[in-house]
Amino acid sequence: MEEILKPRVRVAGILIENDRILLIEHLKKNKRYWLVPGGGVDWGESTAEALIREYKEETNLDIDVDKFLFLSETIAPDKQKHVINLYFQVRVLKNSIEDMRIGNEKNLMDLRFITKEEIEEIKLYPNIKEQLKQLLNKEEITPYLGLLWDK
Numbered sequence: 001m002e003e004i005l006k007p008r009v010r011v012a013g014i015l016i017e018n019d020r021i022l023l024i025e026h027l028k029k030n031k032r033y034w035l036v037p038g039g040g041v042d043w044g045e046s047t048a049e050a051l052i053r054e055y056k057e058e059t060n061l062d063i064d065v066d067k068f069l070f071l072s073e074t075i076a077p078d079k080q081k082h083v084i085n086l087y088f089q090v091r092v093l094k095n096s097i098e099d100m101r102i103g104n105e106k107n108l109m110d111l112r113f114i115t116k117e118e119i120e121e122i123k124l125y126p127n128i129k130e131q132l133k134q135l136l137n138k139e140e141i142t143p144y145l146g147l148l149w150d151k
Contacts, residue, residue, distance in 0.1 A: 005079075005080070005082070006082075007073075007082040007083065007084050008040055008081075008082065008083045008084070009040065009041040009047070009083075009084050009086065010038060010039060010040055010041070010083050010084065010085050010086070011038045011039070011040075011041055011047050011050050011051040011054065011085075011086050011087075011088065012035070012036035012037065012038030012051070012085060012086070012087050012088070013036065013037055013038055013051050013054075013055050013063060013065070013087075013088055013089075013090035014036055014069060014087055014088065014089050014090065014132070014135060015037075015061075015063070015090050015091070015092065016089075016135065016136065017097060017113060018113070019115070019116070019136055020113035020114055020115050020136075021036075021113065021114055021119070021132050021135070021136065022036075022037060022059070022100075022111070022112070022113050022114075023035065023036060023037070023111075023112070023113075023114045023122070023124070024036075024037045024058055024059070024102070024108060024110070024111045025108070025109040025110035025111070026107050026108060026109065027107050027109050028107055031123075032109060032123065033122075033123040033124065033125050034114070034122045034123060034124045034125070035124070035125055036087065036128075037054065037055055037058045037059050037111075038050075038051055038054050038055065038058075039053075039054035039057070039058070040054075047065075047086055047088075048065040048088075051063070051065055051088060051090065052064075052065065055090065057103050057105075058102070058103040058105075058108065058111070059100050059101070059102070059103065059111060060099055060100055060101045060103070061092050061097075061099065061100055062092070062093040062094055063090040063091060063092055063093060064090065064091050064093050065088050065089075065090055066088065066089040066090060066091055067088065067089050068086065068087075068088055068143075069087045069088060069089055069131075069135070069141060069143070070087050070128075070131060070141050070142065070143045070144065070145055071084065071085065071086055071087070071143060071144055071145065072084075072085045072087075072126050072128065072144075072145040072146070072147075072148045073085070073145075073146065073147050073148070074125075074126050074147070074148055074149050075147060075149060076149065077149070085126060087128070087131075089135075116132075116133055116136045116137075119132055119133060125150060126148040126149075126150060127148055127150045128145070128148070131145065
């Protein structure tokens with residue numbers, strides 16, 4: 001029986017504190033890159049529930065999902081990977097930023113707030129650097145970014 005491939009839905013929470021954005025560094029196949037904290041949505045789970053769960057697993061922070069910001073898609077050239085990325089603005093709830101710590105997954109390398117200037121220097125998947133800078137500048141963002149694929 002042939003496996004039917006379906007897109008993966010990934011939620012990501014943009015947390016801004018003191019004009020910096022929280023990002024998490026991953027190591028996969030000897031490549032280091034940064035992502036907005038988040039992860040996959042499980043069957044029967046709302047996007048908000050998934051984001052709250054994933055944020056806790058990766059950052060130890062309890063968050064509330066404020067609002068939807070934008071969407072991007074990534075489709076590998078060989079069509080073996082298709083991810084729909086949903087980005088939400090989040091805020092920290094009962095615990096404080098001091099409670100923040102990186103999750104236990106072995107591929108998680110670093111967790112920290114990144115400045116607008118540092119965004120230019122990092123490898124970010126997908127490449128939403130312009131949108132993050134627009135958020136930090138309190139500018140409007142186009143809600144649908146279309147296809148973004150960066151090797």
